[in-house]
Amino acid sequence: MSDKDIRPADFDFADAEIEDVDLETADIIVDGQRLTVERADVIAADVLAKARGHAETLVPGGKSLTGDGKHSPIVQTRVPESTRDKLKVIADRRGVGVSKVLRIAIDELIEREGA
Numbered sequence: 217m218s219d220k221d222i223r224p225a226d227f228d229f230a231d232a233e234i235e236d237v238d239l240e241t242a243d244i245i246v247d248g249q250r251l252t253v254e255r256a257d258v259i260a261a262d263v264l265a266k267a268r269g270h271a272e273t274l275v276p277g278g279k280s281l282t283g284d285g286k287h288s289p290i291v292q293t294r295v296p297e298s299t300r301d302k303l304k305v306i307a308d309r310r311g312v313g314v315s316k317v318l319r320i321a322i323d324e325l326i327e328r329e330g331a
Contacts, residue, residue, distance in 0.1 A: 281319075291322075 237244065244251040246259070281288040295303075300314070307317045 239251060239253045239256060246255070249255070280286055303314050303317055307314045310317065
C-alpha cells in the first residue's frame with residue numbers, strides 16, 4: 217500500500233459509479249498488486265484505524281486560539297440578516313468562515329482603539 221498522504225477533499229466523487237465486484241474472480245490492481253479479499257480487508261482496517269486515530273486528536277469546537285490547548289472564550293452577538301449576508305460574502309471571497317472574518321475585525325478594532 218502507498219505511504220503518500222491522501223486527502224479526500226482533493227478528489228471529486230460526484231460522477232463515481234459504485235458497484236460490487238467479486239474479488240475472487242475480478243482482476244483489480246491497486247498499487248501494482250492484485251486486490252484480493254484479504255488485501256481489501258487490510259486496506260479497510262488501515263483506513264479505519266487512521267480515521268479513528270484522527271478523530272481521537274480532534275478538539276471539539278476547533279483548535280485553541282490561545283495556543284495553550286485550552287478552550288477559547290466565546291463572544292457572541294446578534295446582527296441583522298443583511299449584516300450576516302455581507303459578512304458571508306466577505307468570508308467566501310477570502311475563502312474563510314464568518315468567524316474568522318469577525319476575529320479579524322475584532323483584532324483590528326482593538327488595535328485601532330489601543331486597548
